[in-house]
Amino acid sequence: MIDDPNGIWLGRIWRPEVAGPSVVTVRRGVVVDITSRTAPTVRDICEMDTPAAYVATCPGTDVGSLDTIAGNPIDPAFCTFLPPAIFRRSRPAA
Structure with a gap:
């Protein structure tokens, strides 16, 4: 994946x-919840000036x-990835 x-x-x-x-x-094989008041949604992060730096x-x-x-x-009883995409890769600015 x-x-x-x-x-x-x-x-x-x-x-x-x-x-x-x-x-x-994901950091070192661990899923990390980064939900915050600053960025409660993926869209909020994607609209930042430096989303890759923020995520990093x-x-x-740690969730698991x-x-x-x-x-x-x-199943709603388990942690599970949500669509539309499992993950989107963000490349740091050159």
């Missing part, structure tokens, strides 16, 4: 413990391993 460990990844998961979606990234440096909460969450069934 993630073929470049050096990439900056942005996506969404369903989190049953908050009964809703969360904005996430913002604080977050990428392998575990990617393997979970699509």
